[in-house]
Amino acid sequence: MKESFIKELTAIVGPEHTLTDRESLVCYGYDSTPELENRPGAVVLPASEEDICRILTLCHNAGVPVTARGSGTNLSGGSLGDAHSIVIQTSRLNRIIEIDEENLTATVEPGVVTSAVHRAVEAKGLFYPPDPGSMNISTMGGNVAENSGGLRGLKYGVTADYVMGLHTVLPDGSLLTTGGKAVKDVAGYNLNQLLVSSEGTLGIFSEITVKLIPKPQAKKTMLVHFPELEQAALAVSHIIAARVIPATLEFMDRVTIKCIEEYARVGLPLDVDAVLLIEVDGHPAVVEEEAAAVRQVCERHRCSSFQTAATADEALKLATARRVALSSLARMKPTTILEDATVPRSCIAPMVKLIQETARKYNLTIGTFGHAGDGNLHPTCLTDERDKDEIARAHKAFEEIFDAAIAMGGTITGEHGVGIAKKKYLPRLVGESGIRVMRGIKQAFDPAGILNPGKVF
Amino acid sequence: MDYVKLINCMRCGMCLSHCPTYKETFLETASPRGRVALMRKLSEGELEASERLLEYLSLCLDCQACASACPCGVNAGEMVAEFKCEQKDGKELSFMEELILRKLLPHPDRLEAAIKPMRVYQQTGLQKVVRKLGMLKMFPKPLERMEGLLPELPGQPLRQAIHEVTPAAGAERGTVGFFLGCVMSLVFSEASRATVRLLSELGYRVVTPKDQKCCGAPNVLAADRQGLLDAARFNVDLFSRHDVDFIVTDCGGCGSELKKYGHHLEGDDGAAAFSGKVRDISQLLALHVDDLKGKLQPLPLKVTYHDPCHIAHCQGIRMEPRQLLKMVPDLDFRELAEADACCGSAGTYNIEKPEMSDRVLRRKVENIKATGAEVLVTSNPGCLLQLKKALSEEVSPIRVMHLTEVLARSLAGER
Numbered sequence: 001m002k003e004s005f006i007k008e009l010t011a012i013v014g015p016e017h018t019l020t021d022r023e024s025l026v027c028y029g030y031d032s033t034p035e036l037e038n039r040p041g042a043v044v045l046p047a048s049e050e051d052i053c054r055i056l057t058l059c060h061n062a063g064v065p066v067t068a069r070g071s072g073t074n075l076s077g078g079s080l081g082d083a084h085s086i087v088i089q090t091s092r093l094n095r096i097i098e099i100d101e102e103n104l105t106a107t108v109e110p111g112v113v114t115s116a117v118h119r120a121v122e123a124k125g126l127f128y129p130p131d132p133g134s135m136n137i138s139t140m141g142g143n144v145a146e147n148s149g150g151l152r153g154l155k156y157g158v159t160a161d162y163v164m165g166l167h168t169v170l171p172d173g174s175l176l177t178t179g180g181k182a183v184k185d186v187a188g189y190n191l192n193q194l195l196v197s198s199e200g201t202l203g204i205f206s207e208i209t210v211k212l213i214p215k216p217q218a219k220k221t222m223l224v225h226f227p228e229l230e231q232a233a234l235a236v237s238h239i240i241a242a243r244v245i246p247a248t249l250e251f252m253d254r255v256t257i258k259c260i261e262e263y264a265r266v267g268l269p270l271d272v273d274a275v276l277l278i279e280v281d282g283h284p285a286v287v288e289e290e291a292a293a294v295r296q297v298c299e300r301h302r303c304s305s306f307q308t309a310a311t312a313d314e315a316l317k318l319a320t321a322r323r324v325a326l327s328s329l330a331r332m333k334p335t336t337i338l339e340d341a342t343v344p345r346s347c348i349a350p351m352v353k354l355i356q357e358t359a360r361k362y363n364l365t366i367g368t369f370g371h372a373g374d375g376n377l378h379p380t381c382l383t384d385e386r387d388k389d390e391i392a393r394a395h396k397a398f399e400e401i402f403d404a405a406i407a408m409g410g411t412i413t414g415e416h417g418v419g420i421a422k423k424k425y426l427p428r429l430v431g432e433s434g435i436r437v438m439r440g441i442k443q444a445f446d447p448a449g450i451l452n453p454g455k456v457f
Numbered sequence: 458m459d460y461v462k463l464i465n466c467m468r469c470g471m472c473l474s475h476c477p478t479y480k481e482t483f484l485e486t487a488s489p490r491g492r493v494a495l496m497r498k499l500s501e502g503e504l505e506a507s508e509r510l511l512e513y514l515s516l517c518l519d520c521q522a523c524a525s526a527c528p529c530g531v532n533a534g535e536m537v538a539e540f541k542c543e544q545k546d547g548k549e550l551s552f553m554e555e556l557i558l559r560k561l562l563p564h565p566d567r568l569e570a571a572i573k574p575m576r577v578y579q580q581t582g583l584q585k586v587v588r589k590l591g592m593l594k595m596f597p598k599p600l601e602r603m604e605g606l607l608p609e610l611p612g613q614p615l616r617q618a619i620h621e622v623t624p625a626a627g628a629e630r631g632t633v634g635f636f637l638g639c640v641m642s643l644v645f646s647e648a649s650r651a652t653v654r655l656l657s658e659l660g661y662r663v664v665t666p667k668d669q670k671c672c673g674a675p676n677v678l679a680a681d682r683q684g685l686l687d688a689a690r691f692n693v694d695l696f697s698r699h700d701v702d703f704i705v706t707d708c709g710g711c712g713s714e715l716k717k718y719g720h721h722l723e724g725d726d727g728a729a730a731f732s733g734k735v736r737d738i739s740q741l742l743a744l745h746v747d748d749l750k751g752k753l754q755p756l757p758l759k760v761t762y763h764d765p766c767h768i769a770h771c772q773g774i775r776m777e778p779r780q781l782l783k784m785v786p787d788l789d790f791r792e793l794a795e796a797d798a799c800c801g802s803a804g805t806y807n808i809e810k811p812e813m814s815d816r817v818l819r820r821k822v823e824n825i826k827a828t829g830a831e832v833l834v835t836s837n838p839g840c841l842l843q844l845k846k847a848l849s850e851e852v853s854p855i856r857v858m859h860l861t862e863v864l865a866r867s868l869a870g871e872r
Binding site for chain 2: 019021022023024026027028029030031032034045071072073089091092111113115134136137326327330331334335336385386
């Protein structure tokens with residue numbers, strides 16, 4: 001990094017928000033992606049939309065690449081830059097600008113933490129459903145850039161389903177405003193949706209307007225044990241076939257159950273193939289009806305136990321197993337590789353089976369849990385980065401798992417993004433024409449290629 | 458440091474939202490994940506123990522909120538403390554450390570004698586004069602801060618005033634050994650008196666060995682391992698001479714250290730048995746909620762509770778204090794936002810890192826004010842000192858009480 005360039009950056013955000021020391025750069029050399037590391041040349045923390053515009057103008061003129069970062073919980077390496085680039089951390093843009101109760105929208109700055117939005121809107125009886133696993137620290141900007149999902153995806157959709165308007169700083173420092181509070185808007189291309197899941201390659205968000213819905217009045221939580229995997233998977237499909245869309249429909253496999261019991265002892269049986277955590281929500285009368293329908297389907301599929309929570313405390317208890325699933329797996333070994341291969345709902349059973357067979361074939365421990373309702377599974381490989389041989393086997397296993405997901409009509413990533421980690425698989429999924437169209441879009445937004453280069457394709 | 462501990466961090470970032478210094482700065486270097494990364498790169502030889510690196514690490518409060526949040530069981534706070542110990546290993550204690558850790562703390566009588574002039578200073582009105590004239594500005598900053606924190610001292614430290622054995626009121630159900638914390642005994646003796654009263658009312662004979670010494674937590678802060686081991690050895694042997702069912706403390710800091718004696722004196726059965734008997738006062742009281750229910754009388758106060766780090770994060774106790782407070786008839790309990798976030802006291806942090814300590818404290822005070830409570834309850838002397846000072850300076854001051862003071866007051870029917 002040239003000294004004069006750093007000086008100009010400092011002039012925009014101040015010395016305490018311009019980081020160039022070795023120690024700081026080491027700490028921005030990672031995000032949550034296992035194994036990946038790359039240090040940026042500098043990090044800046046702007047405080048306003050105007051700051052971002054000025055930084056991008058400066059970078060545009062100097063030809064310095066820029067990577068946006070929120071809290072650095074990205075799981076595909078998308079928030080990492082290299083020595084020739086700078087990282088813009090948006091955390092200081094953390095104001096909830098407005099909650100509009102007439103139009104049911106919330107307008108926030110990109111550094112606002114997802115769960116802070118939940119708290120603010122729920123205090124007004126409203127609901128913002130996307131709830132990625134990292135919601136207590138992930139930022140709204142990151143959620144939009146990655147199109148984050150979460151547990152409630154099946155019934156309520158993902159981040160893309162809620163984005164109504166965006167302020168995006170383009171690579172030359174100019175500001176693009178798309179969408180707004182109007183529910184219907186067909187003026188020109190739907191640029192909002194193009195920018196969602198662009199992974200920081202098309203622009204940097206400086207303001208986000210999302211749709212809100214009324215908060216469901218009631219909720220019922222159920223925990224169901226299934227001795228047979230196929231029956232659990234069939235139950236998932238048949239619950240939905242029975243016209244019930246649960247808010248949560250989570251799955252845990254045998255390996256995950258064993259790890260949960262070893263770590264948290266929540267009282268799961270060790271002789272079952274699968275456990276489902278199911279939540280239905282909505283009007284109290286409908287909730288009762290739906291819970292009864294869920295019970296019927298589960299019993300038809302030979303569940304060995306069906307627990308329903310009577311109180312909020314009991315609901316929390318039933319959900320404990322799912323809540324500690326990742327922790328329980330992660331504590332087993334130093335390195336945890338968490339993936340998000342996703343298949344159509346009807347393929348859950350064959351996919352879980354394939355993951356288990358692949359784990360056996362490569363002599364690996366892989367626990368699978370995830371969002372069964374939307375086919376978004378999290379096969380989680382427990383390994384040790386010092387064991388190079390095992391790591392190599394893990395990569396081979398995941399390659400087979402991704403190929404199988406593609407073959408079943410699924411995808412290589414349901415909610416983590418492509419970033420660096422899944423770049424090599426993207427052409428297999430979208431084909432040559434898919435890559436060609438994406439390159440064309442990238443060219444239109446960022447002809448000089450300074451926004452998050454080397455990511456996605 | 459064990460390398461596996463360093464690579465156990467999977468960098469998920471779950472700790473960030475719980476780390477007080479990250480929440481203030483948004484800097485990765487001021488986050489638990491960043492601190493682990495710095496120590497890891499240091500151990501891998503990519504970084505040196507530069508002044509800047511040590512400065513970044515020293516911003517850690519060691520509140521261990523990160524450990525409560527970590528999915529993989531990494532305790533970044535403890536690791537930073539361990540790292541500081543290793544850095545210091547073999548080096549001599551400074552003059553002040555030698556004085557406080559070796560010459561004063563292990564000898565309660567000397568410690569009590571040393572604090573006496575402070576009481577005179579307050580009682581003669583000298584403190585008021587000194588404060589009014591701003592004379593403290595002439596002294597080094599840390600001294601000025603220390604002076605400001607000190608509340609009015611009791612007439613006599615509890616260790617001197619209390620009988621070695623307090624009988625059970627009514628039928629005796631068992632015996633507890635009472636571990637007096639230094640600061641509790643010297644400064645908050647009223648709260649500890651309340652603790653003893655509650656135990657006695659519940660049918661416990663309370664044994665308070667007079668020879669007990671500081672638990673050793675200050676030695677850990679100063680990376681003085683030998684001092685810690687000496688303290689542990691002494692207290693284990695002392696309490697083993699009394700036949701007690703539990704060892705109770707009303708100091709969060711002491712409690713979490715005493716529970717680690719078994720680990721510190723590894724392989725020593727006596728130490729393991731000692732640690733196994735240690736209970737925070739809230740844990741013991743929560744065993745007898747049914748008995749208490751009949752005895753507690755109305756106390757119409759609006760109350761909120763601040764979780765001391767040493768109680769919530771180090772000992773995992775969150776439910777019991779709330780359960781006990783909610784049992785008091787007419788008491789209006791209000792949950793505090795970010796209740797288990799550090800208050801910025803953190804051992805000697807508020808003296809050593811005043812700027813960050815004040816920022817962390819400010820956030821805590823704003824959250825407390827937002828509850829509308831008249832009384833803030835907590836149960837650790839560091840938090841009591843820090844919050845008493847801060848909340849007394851507010852436009853509408855909020856009283857600060859130890860958990861046992863509130864319960865004892867309700868028990869006695871005092872309004």
